[in-house]
Amino acid sequence: MKILPQKTQTNQSMTSGCITIGLVFIFLLLGPLLTPINHTSQNLSASLQPPSSSHWMGTDYYGRDVLARLVFGGRITWIIAIASTFMAVNIGTIIGLFSAYQGGWIDLIVMRLVDVMLAFPKLFVVLLIVGLGASSTSLLIWVLALFSWMEIARIVRSEVMSQKNRTYIKSVRALGLRTPRIVFIHILPNVLGPVIVSSVLLISTIILVESSLSFLGLGVQAPSASWGSILNDGRIDPLGTWWLSVPAGLLILTTVIGFNLIGNGLHKQLDLKKIV
């Protein structure tokens, strides 16, 4: 009885992505240990202080500790990005699964709706809605999710279309299994690979959109913070107050690169599994 061994290969992209995101995560998790100062505590007499032993990353216009705001703002940015992605992935997966499995006119209508939604520039529409509404974190999460599910739905739909006529699906249909079982136990696990890769990449896209909104003053509102709003604080004098914009910008950059590396690594990893 010959059993083929499973190959294991190192995945540099995945490793470096995980290390990068791991480091940012540790920073966000253990950040309060580095600075006991509350991120909203103001001290106008210590306004715009450069990095020092009392404020490791300096202070902003209101004398608030930048390190504490980076930690708190990062948490907000991550929560918004992960929550929006989670919602978008769920909405996209259900719509994609339903559309592809039903096929015919339902699929045609749903996919044209997706095309219409994809035709709108995401940042512009989100900007418009958030600008018109009372800006809040929950609204931001909803709006970002409602304008990000389409790519996931398209991916799921195309994967389901290719899977549903495969021999193993015909075989389990012939066994008399119920449709929900076929869809969720047999089809869904086989379409999850590309969905996971896209979800990880979607996190970084949403981080960028959220940071852009907060930079424009439409995202997270004061006294709360996000990396985008901290970046905005350093906008007036970027060289003179570099400690406001540079660390926030670097954190956004590092996180986006980290998630992209993980997405890339997952893509390779899933392809490798298919070859084996």
Next chain:
Amino acid sequence: MNSSRQKQPILEVNNLHVEYPVNFRGGFRRQKKQAVNGVSFTIFPGECFTIVGESGCGKSSIIDAILGFVKIKTGTVLFEKQDLTKLTPKNFRKLRPKIQPVFQDYNQALNPHQRIEDIFRETLPKHLLESQTDQLLSSVGLSKEIIRCFPHQLSGGQKQRVVLARALSVNPALLLLDEPVTSLDMSVFVQIVELLISLRKTRNLTFLLVSHNLSIVHLLADRVAIMKNGQFLEQQPLTTLLRNPKHDYTKNFINQITQL
């Protein structure tokens, strides 16, 4: 054979027409391709009825039509006197286990994310899972050590045996064998054919075999139908067909295959 002919047919296909939409653009079905055009045949319990024809002649469409995977334009499919074309989806689903397919492409016939034991978990009762899985695997010549394996860890022959074991796990009356050995190498080919012969005897199974390979037809078939362009040219017992083919196409087909 004579005794089986006196029995009630297990499957009766009458004037079957199957067509597929082609050129599907923007939701408007412009053309239709006739895949099966007025095919009729009857299969008796314990018999192996074989449909032979070149690729694309509509053989697999007949299997898909019996399984309800394609829409039947006209015609009836009677399985144990029940017209499958008139059953509600719920009743058809309940009846499905009695008709099991074994497809040509064993590489795609098993869910790549399911271990072998999970495949049987779907069809066997929980309290009998272990004992019946072992029994099924040994009946198709596999040892129980493969139950923790994923399909990609098995060889082609092993996968096709698992496919057979899965089909047997629901106690079918009719096996639809769609080119079951075509993509296997010669040694595995012989093993699988021997296994099919033995399973047919021990489990009193009925086969509908679809193939363009006369070797397997020669070893398994009782009656053979020659198919071309969606129609049966002739139906005869195997020995009669080989000795005295009526149609020129059948003569050419038999000659070409014997030359190979």
